[in-house]
Amino acid sequence: MPEKSNESETARAAQAERAAFTEKAILDASESVFARRGLSGTRVREIAAAAGVNGATLYNYYPSKTALYEAVLERGLAPLVTTLERFSAGPRERESIRALVGEVMCHLAGHPDFSRLVYLEAMAEGPYLPTVARKWVRPLFAFILGELKSGTVPEPLEEPLLPSLAALFIHVSFGHFALAPLLKETLDEDPLSEEGIARQARFIDALILQLFPQLRSEGDED
């Protein structure tokens, strides 16, 4: 009996591991396909093929295509939210924005398809847009605007333009990933390569320094 119990325990553990593996494959495949085709444009069979499983297997993990989409969205959003909360709760330093944008870029580098999901959802005016706005964009804007007001914004960027300035940071970070295929087709290099992402990160840094000259220190200028 105990052996049997052991056996079944071992078997159960193996099965659980296998299930976890399958689930991750499904989520990864979903993220990739949803990012390219959108919710209504993706076919579950395409996801299944990309995940290497049968179409029916998806339904052992998620009750519907929509639920799968929500899971992908949630998985991509959560770390960003956490990061932002950490920054918001932490002490304000002169270059908080630079640091935050750096971390965000780093996260997006690991999930390069997630940006597209957000853009797709925005453009489709989809049902998850309010959630994304509430959980992520609104706090982000609050953080940035808080920084900006407490800092000194250079003359030409008057007060009413500050939201556009905040949005700028989304454009150059998320937008870089969203537009990547177009840029790749235009320039002769892949914006999603390590090199390309690093360069965009440096660009954002330089942009910030040029926009807020008071942030410059000796270390930035070499």
Next chain:
Amino acid sequence: MPEKSNESETARAAQAERAAFTEKAILDASESVFARRGLSGTRVREIAAAAGVNGATLYNYYPSKTALYEAVLERGLAPLVTTLERFSAGPRERESIRALVGEVMCHLAGHPDFSRLVYLEAMAEGPYLPTVARKWVRPLFAFILGELKSGTVPEPLEEPLLPSLAALFIHVSFGHFALAPLLKETLDEDPLSEEGIARQARFIDALILQLFPQLRSEGDED
């Protein structure tokens, strides 16, 4: 007899006018729906409903949903291409970029859905992406980079970052329209309102001035 000829001519003209009206309605509706749902995500019946015609009527004007999509893309792209050609052929002036971006923003204001189409096509890595890149983005980058190299770029923006700088102009113009629903949900105003578009145009202007201080003159500063 001349009356009869006149009659039938008039009748034919009236019919042609009606057809032109219907075709424009179809194109406008298509632009709007495609921009929200993408090519594969839109249902022709939704376009037909938005255009106020029967689903079958679409096929009297365009042979397929795809052909309709291409027509919308072409209609949105052509004026931009023309504008860019005019600027490229014309004399270089100090603030050519400002002027060009201004005109582009103005065109986009009239076709606020077109930007989304471009983003969707980019994210889907669709079959028309190469065309968009070749006809529009590549010349645009050539123009901007030509300006930048001839002008003086401030220190932090070193040479390898120039493509990112060029892309910045797409992000703040097209990106503004593409992300509009998300911004609307986040801020409490519509980025697509006349006011919102004007403000973004002013922001771009200010951004340019801050990035290229040598462009500043007395007129810009008040």
Next chain:
Amino acid sequence: MPEKSNESETARAAQAERAAFTEKAILDASESVFARRGLSGTRVREIAAAAGVNGATLYNYYPSKTALYEAVLERGLAPLVTTLERFSAGPRERESIRALVGEVMCHLAGHPDFSRLVYLEAMAEGPYLPTVARKWVRPLFAFILGELKSGTVPEPLEEPLLPSLAALFIHVSFGHFALAPLLKETLDEDPLSEEGIARQARFIDALILQLFPQLRSEGDED
């Protein structure tokens, strides 16, 4: 006033002539297309194109595709029925069957598509099949069987096989036209050419002579 009357009379006559011309074009086109595609398989636009008129024009002459089909069927059937009636009413002669088959072949030569219509209708078990059977095939069989019984049928063709013998005449006449495309593809000549039709007529003649030796006379044997 009288002139005007004359004018309008002339005009009316011209219009009537034109209408008659159009109607014949429509019927001819219909016969050709129906014979190839069947009732449900033909598209009215194809008929219209073949007739050189607009699709809507058909409806000025016939209320529906079905009505057009009936008209074609009737037009092809009527002369055959008339011919058969003439033979049935006329005096019996030794080679009545030979003469009748000859006339039928002659009519079919002028309407080579009509045979296919009959075959299509038969194979589809269409709604006009009973009509065709009643008006044409039943009287035809009655005539042939009347001849056969009055004549002497050679030994191997016993009584119960007589219907098959009657059907044989349909097979070699109508069937020749119906199968023409297959025969053309198989042999290297067109069974619908004048030469091809004449040869089949001769074949039928020879067949009859071989089946009913007592019909032979000196004239047939050279």
Next chain:
Amino acid sequence: MPEKSNESETARAAQAERAAFTEKAILDASESVFARRGLSGTRVREIAAAAGVNGATLYNYYPSKTALYEAVLERGLAPLVTTLERFSAGPRERESIRALVGEVMCHLAGHPDFSRLVYLEAMAEGPYLPTVARKWVRPLFAFILGELKSGTVPEPLEEPLLPSLAALFIHVSFGHFALAPLLKETLDEDPLSEEGIARQARFIDALILQLFPQLRSEGDED
């Protein structure tokens, strides 16, 4: 474990059997409907209904209506081709034609709809006509004509009429099935009944004997 393996093997076999059953039902239903309505005239929903499955299920087995049509054609044609090849390779005997026609009639009796398919395809001048001609009719004619030339053909059937004589065998075999509905409507019995088919076979036999008197032996005459 072996039981489990057995179980799953059994299960898989059962599933395969079920699939084979469904596929046969689909093919049978297709043959029946195509034979009546032709390729363009049949609705896949009608086939599905006749096969007792959902319309979408058809596409689990065949990628398109056209592919289904081709499969039906192939299934009907293959045995005939095989039979003919056997006869062509085998020794020539006096009554080869009689025997071949007998076997063909026997096969057609089992697939009474197939003849109509061939006729429909011929009349429509469809895209599969060349295939049918090349694989079946051409070899058949070659066989028959080979027999005829080696044998003695009676006087009235001169050389140039031999192709018509070969075609006669198609008319009386395939044509019997194709025209069956019309004959049924005309006579008062079903040509597709066992009795009807047997009688037509006997008729063909008698026909041959009457056309080629030298084939007669004592056995045939009683």
Next chain:
DNA sequence: GATGAATGAGCCTTCATTCAT
């Protein structure tokens, strides 16, 4: 847990038909 078979709903497209001119 995983899968092949099956299906109802829906999508793009075509068709026969109508109507204003």
Next chain:
DNA sequence: AATGAATGAAGGCTCATTCAT
């Protein structure tokens, strides 16, 4: 009489989803 524009009703085919194994 003739036609271009418009449409309701399918038609072929796909898709997300279910179920038995």
